[in-house]
Amino acid sequence: MGNSAGFLLGLSTGVVCLAYCGPVLVPYLMGEAKSIYGNIGSVILFLIGRLVAYLMIGLLSGIIGSRLLQLSALKPVFMGIIYILLAIMLVIYGLYRFQEICLGRSRLLGKKSTSRRWSFWLPMAGGFATGMNLCPPFLLAITESIKTGEIAGSILFFFTFFLGTTVYFIPLPFIGFFRRQQALRIIGKFAAILAGIIYLYKGIIMII
Amino acid sequence: MKKLLAIPAYLWAVVCLLIIPVTFIRNDTFAEQLATLSFMKVHPVYSGGELNRKYQQDSLTISVNKPVSATLLGSRKQQLQVTFSQKGHLPGIIDQTIDYDFDANPDFKVTINTASGETQLTPLVSDVRSCLASSKVKEDWVIRVNLDKK
Amino acid sequence: MKKPRVYATEGSIWKSILLTFPMILLILLFTAGGPPDLSTPEKSIAFLTTFFFLITLFFLILYTGKTDRYRAIGFVTLALFFALTFIVNLIKARGSMTFSQENLLACEIPFCHIVTTMIIIPAVITNSIIFPGSIIGGFASIASMLVIVIGVSLALGRGFCSWGCFYGGWDDGTSRLAHKPRIKKVNPVFRWFSFAVLLVIALISAMTLNPAYCDWLCPFKTVTEFEKVTSFSILMKTIVFLSLFVALVIILPVLTGKRFQCTTLCPMGALLSLTNKINAFDVRINKENCSSCEKCVKACPTLSLTAEDMTAGRPSITCMKCGKCIDACTKSAIHYHIKGTPNNKNYSWARNLFLYPAFLLLVVFLGGTMQSGIILLINLIKTGNLIY
Incomplete structure (x- = not known):
């Protein structure tokens, strides 16, 4: 029962997931301006990050999830920290390799290997951070997974929930259609910085 | 060939020239037509949403609207609008207990000083969070309450 | 000469x-x-x-x-x-210049053209307009302003930003105050910033069902109307829009001679740049006459002209058709042009x-x-x- 419930919940609320993850993922994809295949890679890494976050939360919600939710004082602090982490990541991403755009070459990154490492970890970390975002579908999923009453059931619930929401991420790699437009890369970088500032503000407000 | 292609280009330029005066001269007509389109309505978050029930309590008429979702799709955050009206003037103090879901259990208590606008909202159930707005609107007093979806 | x-x-x-x-x-x-x-x-x-x-x-x-x-x-x-x-x-x-909760609850806030950028996605998804204004009737109703936005987009595209926008004149004016700008070179990369604002604002507004630019960023609230400060959040918003007005509408235009607010912040400008292709008019560079003196590049108030754009024979899509580059050109190499007609005639x-x-x-x-x-x-x- 849990498997289909998780999938259906993901399917029915996936649009919201996209709305929450979109401001993070779309600027990233535009900023990277890879080929469609490159973007598929980024989206997959992003989704892996989300999956890891989901599985971890599945595990946690199986053990202490219900307690965490009951501690209303902790909830905003937890969300605030997540928002701040996400914001820092977005701003770093926005500024990272910006010189390359401005001056036609990278000053920050002389070595290709460093670039590859970043382009591997950034989408994954983005996926992880947005996966930890306590958005409404996610809260619902936590509540539902707690009902399963066991750790394995809870993890399985989150896995199927992840599959359901992932359907909505399928069109995103095609943003690579615009890969030749350098302007879109710049816009993506700027958008990431802006989104970072917004999440930083939200995070700070939640904590204080 | 180039000259032939230029003809529609010049024609389009003339049309663009005409669009500006027509837009302003016929603005009211176009606006009325545009307003008939299905999306041309203010979102319930701003309009207050549909009326759920209207009832008489003491000398006040209380209109309780249906809760509306406060963010896009499936959010737990909701808003509720309640309107207090009375023939003639509103009383100096409105002190009412509201059962917004009509389950025979009061959901929140609200005390409004209509002279100063000071509003105190006391949640009586866990899904009522806080008072979002409280103001005189024309002859009525309107409050909006933050709710969590049940 | x-x-x-x-x-x-x-x-x-x-x-x-x-x-x-x-x-x-x-x-x-x-x-x-x-x-x-x-x-x-x-x-x-x-x-x-x-x-x-x-x-x-x-x-x-x-x-x-x-x-x-x-x-x-x-x-x-x-x-x-x-x-x-x-x-x-x-x-x-x-x-007063402030609007109150009553104005918000009664949906009496005048609709301004910039709000268009924030209502499109929610209108598609929720089939409604996320703005506390009146649909029709009264001052600056939503329907009436949308008709103007559609008409002007069709006829002039981003030309609106230099010929009709009742805010644009502020930084157009301040950008002309200093005879010689202190900061002579501004990186043209900033002309894309308003597109990032458009992207983020459109997504955030859809997510929160709140016209985020009006709520938080619009510097022109300083010279029109703004929310009465009744909470910490509104105080923060007030600090943000006042700072943006001082920085982008006064200080940076004076220092650079560029229309900084219109170039870097206004999401409406970015949207109109995207619809700029529809209308019949654009600006072209006649490369035969051009001596590459780059006076036009220096003159352009919106960073829409770079050496690459000159090579391409036209300014970028951010061009507001103000005509400043045309005035600056001593070789008469830049001119208004009707799309689809010969360039040099x-x-x-x-x-x-x-x-x-x-x-x-x-x-x-x-x-x-x-x-x-x-x-x-x-x-x-x-x-x-x-x-x-």
């Missing part, structure tokens, strides 16, 4: 008068809306001043061949008179066909606003009170 005459009207009084004549009729129509109201001395002065001011500007644009020089006078005047009349009307109606036709709708847009917005503003100023002189 004297600039060669390019346009048929340039230096010719009779041709300029002849082409001004249709505009005189249009100015009469749009400033008076019928027979002019000369019932009081104030109204007569206001009407006649506005009427002759507009005619003179149009005549000078034709006669001198300088577009931006005279456009800017009208455009800056529009911004100043718009702010004056808007604020005075608000104070008359509400008692019929400069006069293209310019005149563009000037009529563009100047008419200025007339429509400035005509009534200037008359109201003049009446207010006359009453200020007579009574010592602006809000009578």
Whole structure:
């Protein structure tokens, strides 16, 4: 029962997931301006990050999830920290390799290997951070997974929930259609910085 | 060939020239037509949403609207609008207990000083969070309450 | 070296008068809306001043061949008179520049063209408009403003930002204050920033069902209306929009000579850049005449011209068709152009066909606003009170 419930919940609320993850993922994809295949890679890494976050939360919600939710004082602090982490990541991403755009070459990154490492970890970390975002579908999923009453059931619930929401991420790699437009890369970088500032503000407000 | 292609280009330029005066001269007509389109309505978050029930309590008429979702799709955050009206003037103090879901259990208590606008909202159930707005609107007093979806 | 005459009207009084004549009729129509109201001395002065001011500007644009020089006078005047009349009307109606919870709850907030950028996605998803304004009727209703946005987008594209926007005149004016800008080189990469604002604002507004730019960023709330400070959150918003006004509308335009707010922040400008392809007019560079002196690059107030754009023969999509680059070019290598027509021919036709709708847009917005503003100023002189 849990498997289909998780999938259906993901399917029915996936649009919201996209709305929450979109401001993070779309600027990233535009900023990277890879080929469609490159973007598929980024989206997959992003989704892996989300999956890891989901599985971890599945595990946690199986053990202490219900307690965490009951501690209303902790909830905003937890969300605030997540928002701040996400914001820092977005701003770093926005500024990272910006010189390359401005001056036609990278000053920050002389070595290709460093670039590859970043382009591997950034989408994954983005996926992880947005996966930890306590958005409404996610809260619902936590509540539902707690009902399963066991750790394995809870993890399985989150896995199927992840599959359901992932359907909505399928069109995103095609943003690579615009890969030749350098302007879109710049816009993506700027958008990431802006989104970072917004999440930083939200995070700070939640904590204080 | 180039000259032939230029003809529609010049024609389009003339049309663009005409669009500006027509837009302003016929603005009211176009606006009325545009307003008939299905999306041309203010979102319930701003309009207050549909009326759920209207009832008489003491000398006040209380209109309780249906809760509306406060963010896009499936959010737990909701808003509720309640309107207090009375023939003639509103009383100096409105002190009412509201059962917004009509389950025979009061959901929140609200005390409004209509002279100063000071509003105190006391949640009586866990899904009522806080008072979002409280103001005189024309002859009525309107409050909006933050709710969590049940 | 004297600039060669390019346009048929340039230096010719009779041709300029002849082409001004249709505009005189249009100015009469749009400033008076019928027979002019000369019932009081104030109204007569206001009407006649506005009427002759507009005619003179149009005549000078034709006669001198300088577009931006005279456009800017009208455009800056529009911004100043718009702010004056808007604020005075608000104070008359509400008692202050701030709007209250009552105005929000009663959906009485005037709709401004910039909100268009935030309502599109929610309108598609929720089939409604996320703005506390009136759909139809009253001042600046949603339907009425959307009709204007659609009409202007079709006819002029981003030309609106230099000929009709009642906010743009602020940084257009401040960018001209310093004779020589202190910061001479601004990285053209910043011309894309407003697109990032558009992207983020559109997504955030859809997510939160709240027109986020109006709520948080719009610097022009400083000269129109803003929310009464009743909480920490509103205080933060007030600090943000005031800071943006000081930085982007005053300090940076003065230092750089560029329209910084319009270039880097305004999401409406970014949206209009995207719809710029529809209308018939653009600006082109005749590479045969171009000496690559880059005077146009320095002159462009929106960073829309770079060396690469000159090679491509046209400015970037962010061009607002203000005509400053055309005025700056000593070789007459830049000109207004009708898309689909030969690049190097019929400069006069293209310019005149563009000037009529563009100047008419200025007339429509400035005509009534200037008359109201003049009446207010006359009453200020007579009574010592602006809000009578």
